[in-house]
Amino acid sequence: MSNDVMREAVLTLAGIRRTFRQGGEEIAVLRGVDLTVRPGEIVALLGPSGSGKSTLLHIAGLLERPSDGRIVIGGEDCSRMGDHQRTLVRRNRIGFVYQYHHLLPEFSALENAAMPLRVRGQGRTEAAATAGKLLDQLGLSHRLKHRPARLSGGEQQRVAIARAVVGRPDLLLADEPTGNLDEKTADIVFGELTGLVRGARIGALIATHNLDLARRMDRIVSLHEGLLQAA
Template structure:
């Protein structure tokens, strides 16, 4: 990665730490993580279950406190922000895809993609146009009015991908986004996800334990004993 790309990093972590107390014993999950992700770069975060990948993504996504070190998102030092400002930064800059889709069960596919856009201030018409565009690109044009319970696992995860990209985030975080799917469906969904992310120009940090899937991304970093290798 060039010096300029590092300087303009979408996300930059400096000496990030996270510890927990369990049964009176201190457990150091992150021990000083340093990472820079360039604009448009898709980075695979590789590591076995329990290695701290989800903890690292929670830190980058500003989902909880208790972390030491510095987190910068699109040039903003998130470590110095109060709770409200962190919420705004997360809403405006970050999109999430989880292993479980977490779709709203009482809303159909297009409504699940429309709602976060309206929260961000878009009109319903703008939000529906963007949702339709994304869902069509993911092969769900005929499933817009179906609720999550009426969709297959792969279709549910495609809706979750559309929701994450709806607000054109600067950074997309994905935590084992295809871990709940069979291999063939996982390959299809991941391919569509990567194509859409590259099309939007977003940067992405994708946690996985699947070496094969990781190799389809621009760069691989490995979390081992609390530090990146």
């Protein structure tokens, strides 16, 4: 893979391998994964349970180190970074959405959505204004002061999406982002997620079991026996 391609991409994975030891046995989960995600591109990641989708997302998000291979985010090689540098990249360049919203229960919807900006050092008023506009786009302007326990499942996931993109990251990583929602709500929330990502030119890698949602993305790749294949 050329250096020009890596510089242009928001995410490049090259030769990613991940092995685990279970007792005296070595288990290879990822056997040499190559993947490029470009700005504004939404890539669906398919694969059966246990195929390594979450492991691949954790490696791409610098939450887990591979056994071998290169990780380049926004043209910056993160493969040999120390923990502090990896934390800064995650904070400034990557957004995460999970199946379960993982909102902080003691904070309001607005405070949860503004959290990444506050962590970066942005003032409370400015961060709240930015997060408020985003939540308004997601139809939550009347729920800003509500804590997660008072929000529906769809509303909670909208707040989680707002939190993930409020800092305009280069890369969004999502693991079954609508998997905990009913079909109708999942369809609406997924449309809102992809609209925000495309509008901000964020590259996205989204793991899902939902083929209908996968077909609405720009490209589909599938993990099979530790290798990534075009689907």
